[in-house]
Amino acid sequence: MEYGLYGDRSHAFLDETRSGKFLTITQFPEMVRYKARFVGEELMEEYPRVEITTPEGKVVDWGDEDLIREIENKSKRKVSLVKYTPSYVPLGAIEEEHIQLVTDASLLKLKEIWGKEVNYQRFRPNLLISLKEKVPFIEETWFGRRIKIGREVEIQLKRHCERCMIVTVNPDNAEQDSSLLKTLVQQRNNHFGVYASVIKTGEIHVGDEVFLLE
The missing domain is CATH 2.40.33.20 (PK beta-barrel domain-like)
Structure with a gap:
């Protein structure tokens, strides 16, 4: 894609303790242990469902309320979700190029x-x-x-x-x-x-x- 690999940076957590900033491994190192993947056909009109595996092996969907509470409790930060579209994804928190x-x-x-x-x-x-x-x-x-x-x-x-x-x-x-x-x-x-x-x-x-x- 023009912005890089399909789906890269498509879903993110916003760190509500820092206005307009993303929650990343910098603030929450254990985030590296959460694994995300698309489930279903990768369409140009919309992304397929996102499935997340937690460090404990639990599998949940993107937006799962228990997942959000877990991220907030572990990171000690209030978070919200942001999702983009296959046609447009902005640069993320740490990238300078696509x-x-x-x-x-x-x-x-x-x-x-x-x-x-x-x-x-x-x-x-x-x-x-x-x-x-x-x-x-x-x-x-x-x-x-x-x-x-x-x-x-x-x-x-x-x-x-x-x-x-x-x-x-x-x-x-x-x-x-x-x-x-x-x-x-x-x-x-x-x-x-x-x-x-x-x-x-x-x-x-x-x-x-x-x-x-x-």
């Missing part, structure tokens, strides 16, 4: 620098690209260029992604480790991953070939 991508080579290098295993989901990328030639951080040399994904989609690489405390939250258990952010600040000028904007929309699939265009 697409963020990381590469497997950069992840391997970061593991070496940090000295610990790195789950790519810490960085919440839309796309994880596997490089044929494993050159770390080569994506940072692509700014201003386009890449083609599959047969239709083209995106343009824009700039560095500057990281925040969200990367310190383990996506598996919500435990925090500030040393990862400190490592990025010291070794990478707090940069990891790159932002891109959508040039041509279309369908992409896991396993699609990716081409760097001249």
Whole structure:
């Protein structure tokens, strides 16, 4: 989609203790343990039903009153819900562009620098690209260029992604480790991953070939 991947940022919690702000992992780290997915056909006219699995394994629908109370009790914040449409989704609380991508080579290098295993989901990328030639951080040399994904989609690489405390939250258990952010600040000028904007929309699939265009 013009705003990024279909459904990305389509449903959100508004933090009523901060006017006009979203509730994110920054304020509520355990949010990372809630998993959401679409159930049903992904239409252009409306989103399918959203199903959420809580950390305890309970499955509820978006808007479930018990879920809202649980989020409020755990985060100690009053929240409300906001939902957009498939034709328009604004940038969210932390994004500066519609697409963020990381590469497997950069992840391997970061593991070496940090000295610990790195789950790519810490960085919440839309796309994880596997490089044929494993050159770390080569994506940072692509700014201003386009890449083609599959047969239709083209995106343009824009700039560095500057990281925040969200990367310190383990996506598996919500435990925090500030040393990862400190490592990025010291070794990478707090940069990891790159932002891109959508040039041509279309369908992409896991396993699609990716081409760097001249």
